[in-house]
Amino acid sequence: MKEFPHQLLPNSESAMAISAVCVLFLALCATLAEEVKLKYKPATKPVRLFTEEELKRYDGSQEDQPIYLAIKGVVFDVTTGKEFYGKDAPYNALVGKDSTRAVAKMSLDPADLTSDTSGLTEEQLESLDSIFEDTYKTKYPIVGYTASRILNEDGSPNEDFKPEDQPYFQIKDEF
Numbered sequence: 141m142k143e144f145p146h147q148l149l150p151n152s153e154s155a156m157a158i159s160a161v162c163v164l165f166l167a168l169c170a171t172l173a174e175e176v177k178l179k180y181k182p183a184t185k186p187v188r189l190f191t192e193e194e195l196k197r198y199d200g201s202q203e204d205q206p207i208y209l210a211i212k213g214v215v216f217d218v219t220t221g222k223e224f225y226g227k228d229a230p231y232n233a234l235v236g237k238d239s240t241r242a243v244a245k246m247s248l249d250p251a252d253l254t255s256d257t258s259g260l261t262e263e264q265l266e267s268l269d270s271i272f273e274d275t276y277k278t279k280y281p282i283v284g285y286t287a288s289r290i291l292n293e294d295g296s297p298n299e300d301f302k303p304e305d306q307p308y309f310q311i312k313d314e315f
């Protein structure tokens with residue numbers, strides 16, 4: 141039988157090296173495929189609880205600070221949307237606070253810059269949910285929650301808040 145030239149015949153060491161590279165390559169492919177499947181932007185840091193005062197600091201007025209906007213008590217880092225939310229940008233009024241009502245009503249009226257959803261129409265609530273899911277949750281990382289999402293006004297726990305339902309929320313993350 142004709143032998144293969146030496147350099148084409150892998151010895152056992154190089155065969156092992158080749159298979160190790162293949163395994164690594166497959167693992168990398170699997171990880172990338174998993175990333176592509178992700179619908180939500182992962183939180184880059186552990187999520188935290190924001191008071192109203194703290195949230196106000198991230199209103200785009202300081203160049204070196206990130207810009208945060210809360211919708212339905214979920215705080216998003218919208219810094220990459222500086223052209224919408226930065227200082228002097230058209231939607232700057234929405235940031236540094238929970239602007240649920242303004243987004244639901246598509247209004248920039250100062251009276252609507254609040255988390256209060258009372259009296260909103262079915263249509264406005266549906267619009268809010270679709271912007272929340274399709275714009276904010278898909279486009280911006282979640283950095284935390286406001287107290288209003290977790291506690292009711294009287295300080296009792298909000299039964300609708302389930303940490304395990306929050307994308308990328310880990311029980312070990314501290315508030």
Ligand code: HEM
Pocket residue numbers: 218221224231242243245246247248275279
């Ligand atoms: C004449 C009125 C308006 C026009 C022409 C307009 C136009 C636009 C345009 C072109 C975008 C960008 C879409 C994109 O590139 O992804 C946008 C996004 C947006 N608009 Fe308006 N808009 C108007 C009024 C408002 C009002 C009153 C609000 C009040 C809440 C609002 C809230 C938003 C929000 C939250 C976004 C998403 C920004 C993001 O992707 O982070 N818009 N609008």
